[in-house]
Amino acid sequence: MGPIGLQHYLVLGAILFVLGVIGIVSRKNAVGILISIELMxxxxxxxxxxxxxxxxxxIFPTTMPEAAYMDGQVFAIFVIILAACEAAVALAIILNLFNMFGTIEVDDADTMRG
Amino acid sequence: MNASTVIFWIIAVLAVGSAIVATYAKNIVNAAFGLFFTLLAIAGVYVFLDADFLAITQVVVYVGGILVLLLFGILLTNKNIDFVTVDGSRSYLVGTLLGAALLVMVLSILQLATWNNVPTAPPPGGTTAPIGYMLLKNYLLAFEFSSVTLLAALIGAAYLVRGRDKD
Incomplete structure (x- = not known):
């Protein structure tokens, strides 16, 4: 096991992403799907x-030399903002789902199934 | 193998292990607590990457906000008195096979590239000032859009969960 390099972080991210995919594909509980989305x-x-x-x-020319390589972190902040939006709206939808169907199993909300 | 390498491996194993709990736990409350430990471990990974501001933001927003929201969602949508939601009977087999195939594909692609393994020097004095500079200079439009999006999402969520008017 040598020093920690970029690949270690990429492999860690890949494993967590795949676990999120497995959760989304396999779970029926809407909150469980939301948990998997947060993992991804x-x-x-x-x-x-x-x-x-x-x-x-x-990436961009900048007049502040310390900020030259901060683009990835700024993108991560935007991801966190959108995750907060998504969690709030998704939980509102889940609460409505529970009021309409009495359950949050996504397979039971099949009113529009042909 | 020095101390920081050992600590990285401990954090990585904690993140992956609790993510497995978050994915496979039958009890949805256990899955939420698995996600809790995953998020904390990921904050540790951010510290390893010299992203101190992001690590604090991760703990405050994810652990303090989104996870509490998730737990509210679990407890408000549960009819059972013991707050245990057993997940449905859908098999994990297909999802696990699909995920394993995806992981093999991504890892084999990762092997093909030669990655730059020399990190750039972190900014002296922390990342907060450079991130603030970038947000208000290069990414100002995206910053304003995301603030409007957050406002719209919160208003929409409050509207959606509001009870029907009795009339």
């Missing part, structure tokens, strides 16, 4: 921040 967003964030840490070429 966090895996993407790990990749963004790792690339930001190991980049050696600035």
């Amino acid at each position: 967003l966090n895996a993407a964030n790990i990749n963004l921040i790792a690339f930001s840490r190991y980049s050696n070429k600035p």
